[in-house]
């Protein structure tokens with residue numbers, strides 16, 4: 396019922412916009428590049444709390460994001476809060492594209508990572524880019540590719556929506572809203 400009302404309101408407001416029409420879309424609303432073949436869905440970020448001990452930040456994940464990973468990868472000296480983001484990226488185009496960067500205002504440093512098995516230990520490693528195959532998809536998920544938020548600057552609370560700017564080699568920048576939730 397509530398959804399129906401929202402849909403109706405949206406329909407009405409777009410009618411009003413059309414009716415007003417004096418300056419038709421001189422400022423497009425964060426439109427991705429035209430003809431963009433990428434679709435991003437299920438974007439989410441793990442909650443993070445600055446108050447919690449660094450070790451507890453992601454210790455409960457048990458999916459390749461344990462404390463050992465962080466200590467190994469980012470060094471015990473910089474025990475800042477970290478968290479990770481995930482999503483599914485679909486490419487309907489005939490050329491592969493590559494996720495090359497991510498930006499958001501919740502962390503000092505943001506990297507693209509993969510989780511690899513090395514000497515029987517799961518370790519995170521930064522990657523230069525993540526391929527989105529032509530006519531296929533890539534899933535960023537716990538235990539695999541992810542967006543790594545390092546030195547988180549504020550609490551990231553469950554239920555929040557975090558704007559994340561993704562940069563692709565071909566498609567350019569794409570804005571997504573990542574929901575903060577537990578795995």
Ligand SMILES: [Cu+2]
Nearest residue numbers: 508519541543
């Ligand atoms: Cu990572």
